[in-house]
Amino acid sequence: MSVIELTNVNKSFGVDTSKIDVLQNINFSAQKGEVSLIVGPSGSGKSTFLTIAGGLQTPSSGQVVVESETMSQLSPKARDALRLRKIGFILQAYNLVPYLTVAEQFQFVDRIKTQHNLSASDLNALLQDLDIANLVKKYPSELSGGQMQRVAIARALYPDPEIILADEPTAALDSERVAVVGQLFQDLARQRDKALVVVIHDMRLEKYADHIYEILDGRMKQAS
Numbered sequence: 290m291s292v293i294e295l296t297n298v299n300k301s302f303g304v305d306t307s308k309i310d311v312l313q314n315i316n317f318s319a320q321k322g323e324v325s326l327i328v329g330p331s332g333s334g335k336s337t338f339l340t341i342a343g344g345l346q347t348p349s350s351g352q353v354v355v356e357s358e359t360m361s362q363l364s365p366k367a368r369d370a371l372r373l374r375k376i377g378f379i380l381q382a383y384n385l386v387p388y389l390t391v392a393e394q395f396q397f398v399d400r401i402k403t404q405h406n407l408s409a410s411d412l413n414a415l416l417q418d419l420d421i422a423n424l425v426k427k428y429p430s431e432l433s434g435g436q437m438q439r440v441a442i443a444r445a446l447y448p449d450p451e452i453i454l455a456d457e458p459t460a461a462l463d464s465e466r467v468a469v470v471g472q473l474f475q476d477l478a479r480q481r482d483k484a485l486v487v488v489i490h491d492m493r494l495e496k497y498a499d500h501i502y503e504i505l506d507g508r509m510k511q512a513s
Contacts, residue, residue, distance in 0.1 A: 291318040291354075292375075292452055292484045293342055298351030300337055311337050313507045315351070319452070324478045324485045324497055328512070329504040335488040336381070336456055338504060342486060343376050343454045344368050356451070373402055377450035379458045383441040385429040392425040394444050402448050415443050418473060420466075434461040442470065446477070453477065455487045459494060471497035 300312040311334045319325050319342075329335050340346045341353060344360045353360045356375055360368060372378075389397055399406060407415065416422040419439040429437055438461045445453065453474075459467045475497040477483040487494060495501065501512040 293319040294354045296352045298348045323499040325500045326498040334507045377445040379445045379455035
């Protein structure tokens, strides 16, 4: 079953002679139980694709359907509620709250989404898997880039979303950590029936993917 579907999606910025076509006629679907990788060079439109798929920005034309809901037909409040219930975002910027410890990052999520988050034991297991359980009392300023990336991954998974959209989630990680995250993503898909869409520019996650798509100059094709 498709949980995200993009049909004839286009996105452009500017007008007339300054118009730039970032995405052109994108057709894509993501299924539960699968990991889809989106690859391409910097500036190819990958991040724009991901934010449109998650309803963070609207396409210039075309249709985006998430869990049978057409995003363009929802009010801003309803779109926000859908994202909160269904989608976990892992963004390049990490977006950790600077004045909260690692443990408090998850408590902050509890204030926004009050039900159906991971249990304390499941969260602890996730932190152990990502080797960040010993960092719970530290602030973001005390963490390395790789540690912040792993905390951001854990925080995105904590609300137990059906759909996980990740933008370069392993960019700051060494190969050993990439393997841990890749296996985690694959397990989430196959054992817990999640849909994962992962934007990358390197291929270290390739063996964990069910499908690989390439975006080049704003156009998408399936690579495998």
